[in-house]
Amino acid sequence: MSMYNEKVIAAFMNPKNVGAMENPDGVGEVGNATCGDVMKIYLRVKDERIEDIRFETFGCAAAIATSSMATEMVKGRTIEEALKLTNRDVANALGGLPPEKIHCSLLAEEGIRAAVEDYRRRSQGLPSLPPRHEAVCHHDLAGSEEPRGD
Amino acid sequence: MPLRMVYMDHSATTFVDQAVLEKMLPFFSEKYGNPNSVHAWGREVRSSVEEARMNVARLVNAEPREILFTGGGSEADNLAIKGVAENLGEKGRHLVTTAIEHHAVLDTFKWLGKHGYDVTILPVDGDGLVDLDEFRNALRPDTILASVMYANNEVGTIQPIHEMGSICREKGVLFHTDAVQAAGHIPIDLKELPVDLLTMAAHKMYGPKGVGALYVRKGVRIAPLVHGGGQEFGLRSGTENTAGLVGFGAAAELAMKRIASGEIEEERRLRDLLIDGLLLRIEDSSLTGHRTLRLPFHASFCIRYIEGEAMLLRLDFAGIGASSGSACTSGSLEPSYVLLAMGLDHATAHGSLRLTLGKDTSEEDIAYILETLPPIVQTLRAMSPFKKNS
Numbered sequence: 001m002s003m004y005n006e007k008v009i010a011a012f013m014n015p016k017n018v019g020a021m022e023n024p025d026g027v028g029e030v031g032n033a034t035c036g037d038v039m040k041i042y043l044r045v046k047d048e049r050i051e052d053i054r055f056e057t058f059g060c061a062a063a064i065a066t067s068s069m070a071t072e073m074v075k076g077r078t079i080e081e082a083l084k085l086t087n088r089d090v091a092n093a094l095g096g097l098p099p100e101k102i103h104c105s106l107l108a109e110e111g112i113r114a115a116v117e118d119y120r121r122r123s124q125g126l127p128s129l130p131p132r133h134e135a136v137c138h139h140d141l142a143g144s145e146e147p148r149g150d
Numbered sequence: 151m152p153l154r155m156v157y158m159d160h161s162a163t164t165f166v167d168q169a170v171l172e173k174m175l176p177f178f179s180e181k182y183g184n185p186n187s188v189h190a191w192g193r194e195v196r197s198s199v200e201e202a203r204m205n206v207a208r209l210v211n212a213e214p215r216e217i218l219f220t221g222g223g224s225e226a227d228n229l230a231i232k233g234v235a236e237n238l239g240e241k242g243r244h245l246v247t248t249a250i251e252h253h254a255v256l257d258t259f260k261w262l263g264k265h266g267y268d269v270t271i272l273p274v275d276g277d278g279l280v281d282l283d284e285f286r287n288a289l290r291p292d293t294i295l296a297s298v299m300y301a302n303n304e305v306g307t308i309q310p311i312h313e314m315g316s317i318c319r320e321k322g323v324l325f326h327t328d329a330v331q332a333a334g335h336i337p338i339d340l341k342e343l344p345v346d347l348l349t350m351a352a353h354k355m356y357g358p359k360g361v362g363a364l365y366v367r368k369g370v371r372i373a374p375l376v377h378g379g380g381q382e383f384g385l386r387s388g389t390e391n392t393a394g395l396v397g398f399g400a401a402a403e404l405a406m407k408r409i410a411s412g413e414i415e416e417e418r419r420l421r422d423l424l425i426d427g428l429l430l431r432i433e434d435s436s437l438t439g440h441r442t443l444r445l446p447f448h449a450s451f452c453i454r455y456i457e458g459e460a461m462l463l464r465l466d467f468a469g470i471g472a473s474s475g476s477a478c479t480s481g482s483l484e485p486s487y488v489l490l491a492m493g494l495d496h497a498t499a500h501g502s503l504r505l506t507l508g509k510d511t512s513e514e515d516i517a518y519i520l521e522t523l524p525p526i527v528q529t530l531r532a533m534s535p536f537k538k539n540s
Binding site for chain 1: 458485497532534
């Protein structure tokens with residue numbers, strides 16, 4: 001199992017902004033259950049500013065910790081600012097992630113972008129996009145396999 | 151600090167029993183002789199090594215001459231499979247195994263598959279059992295070896311080893327079984343069981359790590375992996391790990407007592423408390439592996455809508471040591487190949503949880519798990535986008 005630092009553990013054990021949102025202005029769902037992580041982001045936007053943000057995540061500790069950190073980082077920010085958030089920013093704010101867990105932070109970045117895209121479509125009166133469940137896992141970003149336990 | 155520390159990963163490894171450790175210690179200090187030396191220092195250690203061999207033989211009702219020590223279960227698996235392939239390669243090039251073997255077996259067969267051998271990998275059913283007809287049909291005139299694990303490490307299912315061995319006898323095929331999880335925990339009688347080669351490991355039965363044994367039935371010939379001084383009947387050269395071997399012997403003696411005293415039955419009772427209690431308390435959870443054809447200390451589950459590593463970490467903070475076949479626990483992105491071979495979908499397999507009991511596990515420990523796990527599952531499910539009816 002991966003070795004996480006204290007910040008990651010803290011974010012995993014006490015994540016912020018957890019749960020679904022009633023009548024959100026935008027929803028983004030990314031990831032793939034086959035790969036072991038799916039993230040759903042809900043936005044409430046007022047005057048192009050993220051007034052509230054929530055997440056629901058199926059995934060490992062790193063996926064939950066990055067969900068919490070990413071939502072914390074964009075809460076209260078403008079849409080433009082939120083779109084500048086990168087997976088590196090999220091990983092750095094958590095004090096770093098084990099190499100094989102970097103793909104989890106990518107999911108946070110993608111989740112927020114997908115939610116913003118959905119918000120924009122809705123404000124133009126367009127229908128919501130379906131969840132973006134990538135057909136392939138981010139294999140190239142995974143670290144080498146660790147020794148097996150038994 | 152957690153309220154309680156409960157180690158529930160005995161399938162990964164067991165602690166070394168205090169009595170075992172005490173028997174080992176002199177071989178690091180005063181009893182340092184090389185068992186291959188003729189002098190008093192050597193002779194004393196030789197007799198201890200042979201006593202250990204006798205105890206390991208007795209555990210599975212074999213002859214001491216049929217037990218050879220190795221540097222662990224993986225080495226014994228490699229030796230059995232490559233040793234037969236090398237020795238009988240002229241007779242045939244076909245090998246049979248199953249999709250749920252430990253990597254020490256599966257990867258050895260895959261390696262042989264790249265080196266001129268033809269390998270058939272049999273599927274398993276939803277309980278992790280190999281179909282006997284399929285097994286029979288897989289054996290061809292050029293089949294030289296079949297290898298099926300005695301009991302699976304991830305799901306605990308015990309295979310019909312006796313029936314498979316009989317089929318192999320009938321067809322003139324050598325039969326190997328990796329009994330690393332089973333040996334020392336359930337009775338194995340090689341006088342009665344038609345098995346030609348059987349793998350054991352000391353550290354799964356309260357002995358030390360880095361020590362294993364391969365049972366090679368009298369008359370069965372294999373080629374060695376390690377050449378050199380000719381120790382272990384010429385099949386595993388190298389000066390013996392004397393303390394380790396003595397530790398294995400002591401662990402085997404202890405295991406025989408546990409099996410004879412009915413201690414295993416008590417373990418099975420606690421396991422059933424855990425299985426029934428967990429399935430009752432956690433909705434949308436299921437047992438993986440066979441309900442009754444199952445290792446007495448083994449409980450394994452799939453908990454839907456959540457991921458295994460997150461569960462393990464929260465259990466760890468609550469003082470419970472468990473394991474999972476989720477992708478995130480291995481560093482790969484694929485969940486357990488065993489669970490996938492049993493027909494589980496990826497998302498369900500990512501939510502796997504294994505709890506394996508040990509001889510010190512108490513009813514209080516089981517109660518602690520049953521009260522600690524449900525709120526963890528509830529918390530993680532509250533975070534999950536997957537819910538019932540979705």
